[in-house]
């Protein structure tokens with residue numbers, strides 16, 4: 001009996017999704033939010049896997065976004081939006097600014113994610129793949145802290161797009 005009820009519940013869970021799919025091909029649909037309430041192009045963050053986790057850390061008086069390189073391989077994934085989880089693991093406010101690498105810049109970039117994290121705060125960033133593909137001629141983006149010029153950033157690479 002318990003097993004039957006469980007299977008009914010699972011059946012219901014999978015009936016969701018759909019609706020806002022028409023936004024999937026539009027640019028500028030980047031969303032920033034929390035895991036529980038956030039969504040991008042109609043899909044809750046909770047239903048999407050996290051593609052990369054980034055941390056603002058302080059080592060002595062050095063400020064760093066870790067890791068220095070984040071890679072998402074599009075050869076082995078569907079066209080679902082990219083989700084990045086950004087966390088401030090330090091005791092001061094830090095910014096997260098993700099944009100196209102200037103060296104590969106050819107068109108007006110639509111990818112300009114900018115937010116500020118309080119100490120201990122975590123945010124999720126949902127990026128439709130169309131936004132990534134419009135933004136550069138190649139596949140490299142940079143992330144840095146726009147609050148501190150000396151805060152070391154990193155690169156985000158969209159492989160195989």
Ligand SMILES: [Cu+2]
Pocket residue numbers: 063093094095145146147148151
């Ligand atoms: Cu900073």
